[in-house]
Amino acid sequence: MSEISQIKSETLKIAQKYLPERRFLLAILQDIQRHYNYLPAEAMKTVAQYLNVPLVKVCGMATFYKAFSLTPKGKYIIKVCDGTACHIKGSLNLLSEIETILGIEPGETTADGLFSLETVACIGACGLAPVAVINDEYHGNLTPASLRQILQQYQGGIEDAK
Amino acid sequence: MQIIINGKTYAANPGEKILDVARRNGIEIPTLCHSEALPGLASCRLCMVEVHENGRTQYVASCTYPVADGMEVFTNSEMIAARRKILLALYNLIAPDSARIKGLLARYHVEPFDRLEADPDSKCILCGLCVKACEELGTNAISTLNRGTKKKIGTAFNEPAADCIGCGSCAIICPTQAIEMTEAEGNRTIWEKTFELLRCRDCGEYFTTPESLEHVRKKLGETVGNIEELQLCNYCKTKRAATRLKDGLHLDEYLDSDK
Ligand code: SF4
Ligand code: FES
Numbered sequence: 001m002s003e004i005s006q007i008k009s010e011t012l013k014i015a016q017k018y019l020p021e022r023r024f025l026l027a028i029l030q031d032i033q034r035h036y037n038y039l040p041a042e043a044m045k046t047v048a049q050y051l052n053v054p055l056v057k058v059c060g061m062a063t064f065y066k067a068f069s070l071t072p073k074g075k076y077i078i079k080v081c082d083g084t085a086c087h088i089k090g091s092l093n094l095l096s097e098i099e100t101i102l103g104i105e106p107g108e109t110t111a112d113g114l115f116s117l118e119t120v121a122c123i124g125a126c127g128l129a130p131v132a133v134i135n136d137e138y139h140g141n142l143t144p145a146s147l148r149q150i151l152q153q154y155q156g157g158i159e160d161a162k
Numbered sequence: 163m164q165i166i167i168n169g170k171t172y173a174a175n176p177g178e179k180i181l182d183v184a185r186r187n188g189i190e191i192p193t194l195c196h197s198e199a200l201p202g203l204a205s206c207r208l209c210m211v212e213v214h215e216n217g218r219t220q221y222v223a224s225c226t227y228p229v230a231d232g233m234e235v236f237t238n239s240e241m242i243a244a245r246r247k248i249l250l251a252l253y254n255l256i257a258p259d260s261a262r263i264k265g266l267l268a269r270y271h272v273e274p275f276d277r278l279e280a281d282p283d284s285k286c287i288l289c290g291l292c293v294k295a296c297e298e299l300g301t302n303a304i305s306t307l308n309r310g311t312k313k314k315i316g317t318a319f320n321e322p323a324a325d326c327i328g329c330g331s332c333a334i335i336c337p338t339q340a341i342e343m344t345e346a347e348g349n350r351t352i353w354e355k356t357f358e359l360l361r362c363r364d365c366g367e368y369f370t371t372p373e374s375l376e377h378v379r380k381k382l383g384e385t386v387g388n389i390e391e392l393q394l395c396n397y398c399k400t401k402r403a404a405t406r407l408k409d410g411l412h413l414d415e416y417l418d419s420d421k
Binding site: 063 | 302303304305306307308309316317318319323324325
């Protein structure tokens with residue numbers, strides 16, 4: 001199967017968990033984002049057809065929410081909290097440390113496809129400030145040095161180690 | 163049903179918006195995102211008026227606010243005049259080339275802001291009128307994309323849109339002429355897609371794209387009367403209709419010549 005038709009059939013499978021009604025557009029896009037870690041163009045076209053929603057409206061929604069990405073995201077998504085507490089406790093230092101190690105700024109993905117970097121405004125764990133979330137793993141009380149260690153673990157393939 | 167605008171009483175119909183009643187009676191309310199052909203959008207906020215209703219004072223967008231019996235409306239209260247000035251001065255920064263906004267600035271004696279700099283490249287005030295027009299036509303080729311400071315109007319994936327029929331409605335309806343549409347040598351280019359243009363059957367001027375004509379034909383379906391008349395520009399269509407009317411009414415007997 002070509003990549004395009006594979007995306008199409010996978011997307012359709014995801015979409016068909018919902019009735020073909022416009023109100024489910026957001027939910028379907030969220031599921032697709034979860035599945036691929038981004039929204040492939042072909043998937044958006046398939047959803048537009050399935051729901052009978054104009055393609056440009058799907059693009060409108062997909063570009064409106066920060067939770068969606070139109071380009072492939074890394075295997076690990078690093079979310080550095082830049083809420084007030086984390087900001088004061090030095091989240092900017094964490095960001096520049098990441099930039100030194102991985103060479104990416106918020107919104108970017110490493111060339112090897114391993115990491116994407118994002119900032120979020122308060123994840124509600126101010127007691128642990130400064131915090132970063134890597135995929136669903138919370139890392140608190142970070143310093144540039146401890147963050148460097150954690151990133152090395154991911155680079156070494158943390159899941160294999162588990 | 164009656165409403166009071168600026169101290170005078172006017173007849174109004176249930177379901178009408180304040181703006182409709184005001185305009186019908188020649189009361190001036192400035193607008194940018196409004197077109198008589200479309201429902202109100204309440205997005206530019208320039209049509210804001212002061213409403214006194216049930217002992218409460220509100221500032222509402224008159225293009226979408228429905229009339230209620232006995233409601234009192236002020237289109238030029240101190241508050242409204244002040245807010246309108248700020249809005250216009252801000253719009254002037256977002257669309258510094260817009261003749262329409264320049265005109266409103268003069269009309270309402272607005273001093274342009276000098277502490278903020280205008281963006282010389284920006285034209286679109288993001289009112290959404292173009293998107294609404296495209297939506298109502300049933301083509302849905304453009305929409306707002308992104309959000310916040312990156313918000314813009316565009317096609318899906320910023321590519322020439324399969325759904326675009328080149329009708330030009332978005333460019334024509336835009337209050338600030340922000341949408342680029344060019345015509346040259348029988349072609350029209352809009353949203354980076356180029357269309358062939360058709361000539362009017364009567365006068366021979368270029369007037370629309372085959373895709374637009376096909377869209378109209380499909381929409382009218384069985385009800386399409388005279389296909390040939392679809393192939394006329396607006397001017398010639400009106401002319402033919404007027405001629406028919408004239409002939410039907412036997413106006414010739416009253417008119418010396420057809421000048
Ligand atoms: S392009 Fe024109 S009509 Fe469309 S949102 Fe911008 S200003 Fe409004
Ligand atoms: S005309 Fe009412 S908000 Fe623009």
